[in-house]
Amino acid sequence: MLFKIDTETTSRPAGRIRQKNESIILRAAEIEFAAAGFKGASMNDIAQRAQLPKANIHYYFKNKLGLYMAVISDIIALWDSTLNAITPDDDPYEVLSHYIARKIRFSAENPLASRIFASELVNGAPNMKEYFREDYNLWFKGRTEVFRAWAEQGKIDAAVTPEHLIFLLWSSTQHYADFAVQIKAALGKEELDDADYQNATDTLTHIILKGCGITK
Amino acid sequence: MLFKIDTETTSRPAGRIRQKNESIILRAAEIEFAAAGFKGASMNDIAQRAQLPKANIHYYFKNKLGLYMAVISDIIALWDSTLNAITPDDDPYEVLSHYIARKIRFSAENPLASRIFASELVNGAPNMKEYFREDYNLWFKGRTEVFRAWAEQGKIDAAVTPEHLIFLLWSSTQHYADFAVQIKAALGKEELDDADYQNATDTLTHIILKGCGITK
DNA sequence: GTCTATAGAGTGATAGAC
DNA sequence: GTCTATCACTCTATAGAC
Structure with a gap:
């Protein structure tokens, strides 16, 4: 289906570290979003579950909605x-x-x-x-x-x-x-x-x- | 089924005003909770939809959870x-x-x-x-x-x-x-x-x- | 009973040092 | 690339004047 979303912050080819961290964040986000919905989940909780600083998530994903859409x-x-x-x-x-x-x-x-x-x-x-x-x-x-x-x-x-x-x-x-x-x-x-x-x-x-x- | 919740703030018999306002609030809350879930809905939005001051809702219902349980x-x-x-x-x-x-x-x-x-x-x-x-x-x-x-x-x-x-x-x-x-x-x-x-x-x-x- | 004004905690997001 | 420190804002909840 025709449904594309920009989820990347940069347009660079994904480096090894980037790839790994993004997948860690996505897995953590999946759990939090499933447990509380889009508004209910907090970037703080996602960061804690991913064991990364909150700002790190904003480095890999444009914003909360971008992260959500990447999961969805x-x-x-x-x-x-x-x-x-x-x-x-x-x-x-x-x-x-x-x-x-x-x-x-x-x-x-x-x-x-x-x-x-x-x-x-x-x-x-x-x-x-x-x-x-x-x-x-x-x-x-x-x-x-x-x-x-x-x-x-x-x-x-x-x-x-x-x-x-x-x-x-x-x-x-x-x-x-x-x-x-x-x-x-x-x-x-x-x-x-x-x-x-x-x-x-x-x-x-x-x-x-x-x-x-x-x-x- | 056995599932009782305290939803009332006072134990007094409901007056006419109280009854009317509570039902207005409950109807507004139903709409907001359905649209965003428990965490996603805000007391502010519920108050605005009910056309009542926010503090008024807290007068009729113990807290957000109490209101939610009353709806549920x-x-x-x-x-x-x-x-x-x-x-x-x-x-x-x-x-x-x-x-x-x-x-x-x-x-x-x-x-x-x-x-x-x-x-x-x-x-x-x-x-x-x-x-x-x-x-x-x-x-x-x-x-x-x-x-x-x-x-x-x-x-x-x-x-x-x-x-x-x-x-x-x-x-x-x-x-x-x-x-x-x-x-x-x-x-x-x-x-x-x-x-x-x-x-x-x-x-x-x-x-x-x-x-x-x-x-x- | 009603409502303004505000406290206090938590939110998403970012600047800027490292 | 990474992370601390912080901003601006919104949230629930309540104190206290009317």
């Missing part, structure tokens, strides 16, 4: 790519079961990224206005065409609106990262293990595929 | 009640299609409440630790029993894990409030209308009920 842009790239791979010629059963498994795995492995994205959206996406411009609608329309083609080929129930099926795929899988606290409390566990994620994947796959009338 | 406790009460009404003797088809419709309607009518709750959870629920205590696990277990009973009566596919079915019901319906920005951008609409919500309800009901093997 990585997440967005991952997001878009998941749906883009699907074409009308694919087998719905194969593709969707793969998609569900992949998104749940992503939720399990990158919970912080998911949560920062979710936090941004829940608050009305004030820092991502350009991302949700007109072309987002066009891109999404293109993606629904795939499901519509499947419906015309009788591979999916006519009662299923492609748009809302996509929303269902997104919501049900992201939920395991975004609402992890509630899920852990409900299941009475400190952390979710592989069996939990497998269970989630199996149940979601069963319900969604069968519910859409997609057969193997 | 209303939401929680609504949340719990939805699942509590279900019993094993109910007809799964009736109950679940009702549940889905009701939760989507709630997302449509109370998007701010949903988003504040979501924002709190996404950030690790720092202000709701007591809510997600041991009894939450017990309460949730009790709710899963209903679905398990249905499964034993052959009313639900054995492949469906009750826990994850509940998570699916939550995530898919809340999504329309929490991620409204993304949904509107995807559909290319300024606001979602009744037809959109009806469409969402129909598609979700079809997929989830059929996917669970629940027949009318």
Whole structure:
């Protein structure tokens, strides 16, 4: 997607030290932003977690927003790519079961990224206005065409609106990262293990595929 | 559920003025907290939106957290009640299609409440630790029993894990409030209308009920 | 009950010595 | 490249006049 942000302070090729420090800062920022949102996180806390002086962060990143966008842009790239791979010629059963498994795995492995994205959206996406411009609608329309083609080929129930099926795929899988606290409390566990994620994947796959009338 | 918070400054019975001002403040706070999260929202902005002096808010509510909890406790009460009404003797088809419709309607009518709750959870629920205590696990277990009973009566596919079915019901319906920005951008609409919500309800009901093997 | 005026802590950001 | 010291500002919260 078309969504570029200036995150570098200088235009010089990254030196070894720079590269290392930037990645340390980004990792620290990811944790802080995930825990408190954009406004809630403080440069001070990020600096402390990165074990670097506050001014050092301002040397590597233009300002707080620049750092935030640097963290978020990585997440967005991952997001878009998941749906883009699907074409009308694919087998719905194969593709969707793969998609569900992949998104749940992503939720399990990158919970912080998911949560920062979710936090941004829940608050009305004030820092991502350009991302949700007109072309987002066009891109999404293109993606629904795939499901519509499947419906015309009788591979999916006519009662299923492609748009809302996509929303269902997104919501049900992201939920395991975004609402992890509630899920852990409900299941009475400190952390979710592989069996939990497998269970989630199996149940979601069963319900969604069968519910859409997609057969193997 | 057992989750009480002191929100009042005094213990006196609420006077007419007090009642009116508190509700004005609560409404303003709801908007601000939904837009920026707990830390991101400022008492100043809340006061300005309520058209009251900042100190006035501190007179009615103990502090920022107290105000926040007053907003949140209303939401929680609504949340719990939805699942509590279900019993094993109910007809799964009736109950679940009702549940889905009701939760989507709630997302449509109370998007701010949903988003504040979501924002709190996404950030690790720092202000709701007591809510997600041991009894939450017990309460949730009790709710899963209903679905398990249905499964034993052959009313639900054995492949469906009750826990994850509940998570699916939550995530898919809340999504329309929490991620409204993304949904509107995807559909290319300024606001979602009744037809959109009806469409969402129909598609979700079809997929989830059929996917669970629940027949009318 | 109401509101002005301000305290005191914390914020993002930068100048300038090293 | 690095980091101390500091600025200007905003935050929550309260004292005290009305």
